[in-house]
Amino acid sequence: MDAIGACDDELVTVQVIINPLPNTGTANNPAPFCENDPALNNTAFDLFTLLSPPVDAGGTWTDDDATGALSGNTLDLSQLVIGTYNFTYSITDANSCFNSTTVTLVIDDAPESGTVNGTAAFCEGEAPSNYDLFVLLDNEDQTGTWYLGTDNTGTAIVNPIDLSGYTAATYDFTFDVDAIGACDDELVTVQVTINPLPNTGTPTPAVFCENDLAANSPLDLFNQLSGNDIGGTWTDDDATGALTGNTVDLTRLTLGAYNFTYSITDANNCSNSSTVVITVEDAPSAGTVNATP
Known part of the structure; x- marks a missing residue:
């Protein structure tokens, strides 16, 4: 203070204190998650793992986007859908100084390769020429490539597929859905079975003279087949009435050709x-002879 004439006073000192802000750490945001990332199954993710030290204790986490997935510092990742989410750690200390740090989690869209809902089976020679393999999947994104085999290293095929020429066997077909950005999904494999036809044997025709019918009757039709499976049924295609089970009463046949x-x-x-x-x-x-000599 300025003197008044020859009069002065002693010096007086005041202090100004600048209090440090509480330390809420530095955000260490993770890389974006794909929506199908198994890491999102974590129902107790600790948000403090996303803050680099030093971090003072005693603060509060807030769910900035009202996801409903936050409890204390624990986040249920399984409740998050595609989107961007902010969670803020805030501290107001004893000096009423405030600081906060916000961490951000991003959930990106991921393709869906689908879920197998069953298998397909056809009889050999009766399989369709225009079969849609997506019939065997549920909830799939139909943008991708089908491959013959159990992975994506086999021959790429066109879907719908022509199965009409496939021989009896079980075939694997694998779908590789197109990625969305950095997000992909696992391969999914379906099966198509072409069942063999039952073996009804190779037929051998039989020819008889009309005056030899009694001598060769009854005829076992199985003697006219080779290599056949058992358990089948014989039919009298021409309704001769001569068939019983697998035997034919040849004496009931007249001149002609008959199918069995x-x-x-x-x-x-x-x-x-x-x-x-x-x-x-x-x-x-x-x-x-009608007379004697």
Whole structure:
């Protein structure tokens, strides 16, 4: 203070204190998560792991985007959907000084390769020429590539697929969905089974003269087949009335050709048949003695 004439006073000192802000750490934001990342199954993620020290204790976490997934410093990641979320750690200390740090989590969209809902089965020679493999998946994104085999290193195929020429076997087809940015999904494999037809054998035709029918009757039709499976049924295609089970009463046949078909429908509901042709041919007649000399 300025003197007044020759009069002065002693010096007086005042202090100004600048209090430090509480330390709320430095945000260490993680890389974006894909929505199908198994890490998002964590229901007790500690947000303090996203703050680099030093971090003072005693602060409060806030759910800036009202996700409902935050409890204290614990975050239920499984409740987060695609989007960007901010969570803020704040401290007001004993000096009423305030500081805060916000961490950010990003959940990115990911493709869906789908879930297998079953298998497909067809009989050999009856498989469709335009079969959509996506029928065997649920909830898939239909942008991607199908491969023959159990991974994506096999031959790429066009879907719908022509199965009509496939022989009896079980075939694997694998779908590789297109990625969305850095997010992808696992490969998914479906199976298509081509069931073999039952073996109804190779038929051998039988030819008889009309005057030999009694000598060769009854005829076991299985003797006219080779390599056949058992369990089938014979049918009298021409309704001769001569068939009983697998035997034919040849004496009931007249001149002509007759078809008898052996059919099997197996446990896979696949059917096959083979037809045996029996032909009765005209025979010359030597006549009948009608007098004595």
